[in-house]
Amino acid sequence: MARKRGKILQYDHYDLEQALNAVKAGESIRNAALKFNVPKSTLGDRISGRFDVIKPRHGRPPAIPVEIEEKIVKSVKMAAKLGVGLSRKSILLRTNVLCRRIKLETSYTNFKAGKDWWEGVKRRHPELSIRKPEKLSAVRARMLNPVVVNNYFEDLNQIVNGMQIGPAQVWNCDETGLNFEHSPVRVVAERGAAVVSKTSQKSSNLTIMACVNAAGKAMPPLIITKGKTVRSLHGFNTTDAPSNAVWSFQENGWINDEIGEKWFNTVFLKHCGPQRPQLLIFDGHSSQVNAVNCMSIHRMFLF
Structure with missing residues (x-):
């Protein structure tokens, strides 16, 4: 048989608040406790200030402040x-x-x-719940209308004017993929015949993170190869890459939280210039959200 772990809260916080208001209005603690079904000692502790009035706590405090x-x-x-x-x-x-x-x-x-x-x-925080989001394509379809687009640019204009920044301080970043699979060229063949072309069974790809400001200046790209170790970079002629390009690797060749933070620290902060503030516009990819939010709570909790 499981052992009972102390008393269980038998009253609602709303009832406690009602009882507190009744006492403040002149009613006795005893009568208010009976009327709203709240323990007399609990009500007395809240009136005296011994415990928190709104959110009484039970047991050990939360581990995180x-x-x-x-x-x-x-x-x-x-x-x-x-x-x-x-x-x-x-x-x-x-x-x-x-x-x-x-x-x-x-x-x-x-x-x-x-x-x-x-x-x-x-x-x-009872307001939190686990929800299943709608697919992004449906959201884009609904949001791509003149009213929403105009509102976006109006908000952006207010932000830029409010920050008092110029084109050189407004940046936009995004990632793109580059696939190395052979793409067949057009060939001459008989009308109506099935036309095929041999390609490799395996294809490699790169992910490139690019960032450009409104003045037309581009930052060095971050290039991500597919691989588990730094040896995956050996198959590429990195010396012919754009000047100051940063190379990295990931098992699937994608950008993740760690690489996104690396881009923010080694590329963006290094090349955005000394002026402050700077405005960075990006899409909803989680790694980019992570990179930007690392400026906030101790440079990490990127929500």
Whole structure:
């Protein structure tokens, strides 16, 4: 038989607030407690200021300080509104990275954000829920209309004017893929005949991260090859790449959080110039969101 772990909250926070208001209006603590079904001792503790009036706490405090948790929740909400919502797994992973980076000390031995921490966050923030997002193509189809586009450029104009920046301080970045599979040229053949051309069974590809400002200046590209080790770069003539190009590798040849942060630190910050502030416009790819958000909470919690 499972052992009971202390008393369970038997009243609603709304009832507690009603009882508090009744006492403030002149009613006795005893009568207010009976009327709203709230323990007399609990109501007395809140009236005296011994415990928090609005959100009484039970058991051990949260492992992560409230102010940091609030920033995490705020970032999660904002990411969902921007169409780059995070899964529970991503939130836990990035929370743990944040805890390591800020060297968070807690009363929990070997604390690691997991299922129990997440359940606590949901209790403290009941407005959060796991939702299935719509496909991006449907969103783009709805949003691509004159009203939305005009609103976007009006907002962008307000931001640029508000920051008092020029074209050289407004940047746009995006990644593109380059596939090395042979693309057959047009050939002469008999009308109506099936025309095929031999190609390699395997094709390699590169991902290129490019960034250009409104004045037409381009930053050196970040080039990502497909591979697990630095040896994957040996098959490319890196010396003939654009000047100051940065090379990296990833198992699938894609850009991820780590490479996105590397691009931000070694390319963008190095080549954007000394003027501040700078405006960087990017799409909703999670690695780009991560790179930009690393400027915020201890340069990592990128929500």
